[in-house]
Amino acid sequence: MSIGLSRKRALAFSLPALLAITPFLGACFYIFRFSISAETGTIQGFSIRPYLDLMTPFFGRSVWLTVKLAFIATLIAMVLAVPLAFVLTSLRSPLARRCLTVTILLPLILNLLVQAYGWILLLGPSGVLNTTLRGLGIIDRPLFLLFNETGVLLGLVQTSLPLAVFPIVSSVRGLSQEHLEAASSLGASQWQTLRDITLPLLRPGLLGAASIVFAFNASAFAVPLLLGGRRVQMLGVAIRDMISPLFNWSGAAAAGMILIGITLFVLVFTSWLVRITSRNVRD
Amino acid sequence: MRVGLFPNEGGGSYRFVIMALAAIGVLISSLPVIIVTIMSFSASDNTGFPPQALSLRWYQEVIALFTQADGSSAQSVVDATLTSLLVAVIVMSISTLVCIPLAYALTRGDRRIRTGMELLFTLPLVFPLVILGIAFLLIAESLRLDIGIWRIVIPHIALVLPFVLRNCLGAMSGIHPEIEEAAISLGASPLRAIWDVVIPLMKAGILAGLIFALIISFNEFTITFFMYTIDVSTLPIWMYSRTVSSLDPSTLALSVFIIFADIVLIVLVDKLIAGRASLF
Numbered sequence: 001m002s003i004g005l006s007r008k009r010a011l012a013f014s015l016p017a018l019l020a021i022t023p024f025l026g027a028c029f030y031i032f033r034f035s036i037s038a039e040t041g042t043i044q045g046f047s048i049r050p051y052l053d054l055m056t057p058f059f060g061r062s063v064w065l066t067v068k069l070a071f072i073a074t075l076i077a078m079v080l081a082v083p084l085a086f087v088l089t090s091l092r093s094p095l096a097r098r099c100l101t102v103t104i105l106l107p108l109i110l111n112l113l114v115q116a117y118g119w120i121l122l123l124g125p126s127g128v129l130n131t132t133l134r135g136l137g138i139i140d141r142p143l144f145l146l147f148n149e150t151g152v153l154l155g156l157v158q159t160s161l162p163l164a165v166f167p168i169v170s171s172v173r174g175l176s177q178e179h180l181e182a183a184s185s186l187g188a189s190q191w192q193t194l195r196d197i198t199l200p201l202l203r204p205g206l207l208g209a210a211s212i213v214f215a216f217n218a219s220a221f222a223v224p225l226l227l228g229g230r231r232v233q234m235l236g237v238a239i240r241d242m243i244s245p246l247f248n249w250s251g252a253a254a255a256g257m258i259l260i261g262i263t264l265f266v267l268v269f270t271s272w273l274v275r276i277t278s279r280n281v282r283d
Numbered sequence: 284m285r286v287g288l289f290p291n292e293g294g295g296s297y298r299f300v301i302m303a304l305a306a307i308g309v310l311i312s313s314l315p316v317i318i319v320t321i322m323s324f325s326a327s328d329n330t331g332f333p334p335q336a337l338s339l340r341w342y343q344e345v346i347a348l349f350t351q352a353d354g355s356s357a358q359s360v361v362d363a364t365l366t367s368l369l370v371a372v373i374v375m376s377i378s379t380l381v382c383i384p385l386a387y388a389l390t391r392g393d394r395r396i397r398t399g400m401e402l403l404f405t406l407p408l409v410f411p412l413v414i415l416g417i418a419f420l421l422i423a424e425s426l427r428l429d430i431g432i433w434r435i436v437i438p439h440i441a442l443v444l445p446f447v448l449r450n451c452l453g454a455m456s457g458i459h460p461e462i463e464e465a466a467i468s469l470g471a472s473p474l475r476a477i478w479d480v481v482i483p484l485m486k487a488g489i490l491a492g493l494i495f496a497l498i499i500s501f502n503e504f505t506i507t508f509f510m511y512t513i514d515v516s517t518l519p520i521w522m523y524s525r526t527v528s529s530l531d532p533s534t535l536a537l538s539v540f541i542i543f544a545d546i547v548l549i550v551l552v553d554k555l556i557a558g559r560a561s562l563f
Binding site for chain 2 (some may be wrong): 009010011012014016017019020021023024026027028030031034041042055079080081082084086087098100101102103104105106107109110111112113114115116117118119120121122123128142157158161162165189191196202212213216218219221222234236239240243249252253257259260263267
């Protein structure tokens with residue numbers, strides 16, 4: 001005999017959770033419906049005008065900026081995440097492992113305002129970095145690292161780093177020890193092992209992590225709002241501005257659909273890429 | 284011999300590069316928090332670094348903020364904190380209560396359904412928060428609902444479901460059906476077997492999910508930024524409205540309390556799942 005879960009009971013067990021996620025699905029549908037509304041303030045009729053109205057140089061720049069910053073931040077996060085994952089998996093002491101885990105995970109969870117305060121204190125015109133550099137006589141005028149793309153980039157890397165590190169850690173744990181031993185006993189240097197064995201084996205995990213980091217960064221809102229100021233109009237902030245001063249609800253919904261489209265495209269494209277490349281490896 | 288990805292001795296340039304990159308990663312992750320903590324102990328009014336003298340005056344100020352009933356501000360920090368806590372507790376209870384039976388059904392049920400459901404419950408994780416915030420705001424505005432605190436609770440639940448479900452599924456995966464069969468063959472009803480045998484075994488995962496939901500909801504900013512009203516506002520929103528023009532050291536002291544609470548809770552989660560499951 002096995003614990004056969006009858007269909008009815010399985011449904012009864014799933015129902016509360018499905019109810020809990022219904023508002024989310026409703027919200028997804030609502031935003032889609034609003035984006036094809038003929039009116040900017042209410043849902044009425046069907047029209048693709050909200051999308052056509054977005055075809056302006058301003059919005060195009062915003063899309064380009066979003067994709068560019070998200071891409072660069074993802075690249076940096078991945079370059080930092082792989083070594084961090086290596087170190088995290090090779091730490092022997094549980095205490096050291098725990099400290100490193102908390103340090104990396106904290107930025108994802110901690111109130112984004114607190115982190116923004118930290119960056120402002122560090123990089124602001126009278127912040128730690130500028131005061132130190134001026135004290136040492138290296139610079140005369142303060143460097144402007146905040147309220148421009150540099151500040152946003154730093155914030156994005158920081159908040160998305162955990163999303164890169166932890167999936168890579170589980171890929172690294174699943175790495176077969178034999179391959180590494182074989183490479184090292186055949187005289188491969190560590191760089192050669194990394195290039196020819198480790199990274200190719202980790203590739204599906206790396207691509208998966210990168211796509212999630214990219215999606216997270218492209219849809220960032222608090223970081224560009226707090227560290228970018230008005231000048232860095234990533235999509236998240238641009239969408240907010242359509243609502244808050246302009247009350248262009250359908251336009252905001254359409255811009256939101258475009259943002260979702262970008263992130264979904266990247267997620268689907270990456271999973272396709274993983275499938276294709278892993279098939280090549282098998283052949 | 285175990286060949287590590289990170290050699291413990293020798294290794295020349297490889298070891299150096301890996302170490303340097305990891306160190307940069309740790310610095311980027313931790314510097315803001317460290318600076319906030321240091322500056323909160325500064326004795327001066329401005330936020331110049333390094334602090335000329337150390338004091339606890341900003342902490343006293345925070346405590347004063349909480350203890351003095353201050354009627355002047357429309358939204359006092361006490362109200363915001365209580366709302367934040369209340370929202371977080373409701374969110375954590377509901378999301379955990381719905382995820383435990385779902386995790387059970389998915390683990391014991393059809394494999395194909397499980398894949399689809401897992402995908403469905405991962406969606407909120409990759410869905411842009413701004414759009415979610417706007418969508419919920421639009422719905423609340425157009426329905427003209429006066430649902431008080433639930434304005435914030437309902438979106439937060441959607442947000443934490445992926446994390447809670449992941450933890451509950453992780454907890455279920457180690458529990459074999461044989462244990463339940465044993466309970467049933469000893470005369471327990473199937474529901475009784477779940478309640479008395481499975482749930483106690485899931486305890487660590489359930490607790491981890493509870494804490495995860497609590498910290499995510501308590502720290503959430505983006506969706507709440509769209510959903511808050513004058514009557515229902517949370518601590519992150521209060522901090523934002525206070526510091527939108529300038530940074531005040533007492534907010535830093537308040538931040539340190541939040542940092543401390545978050546670290547304690549994350550360590551607890553990490554201990555509970557003890558490297559068995561991945562965090563997300």
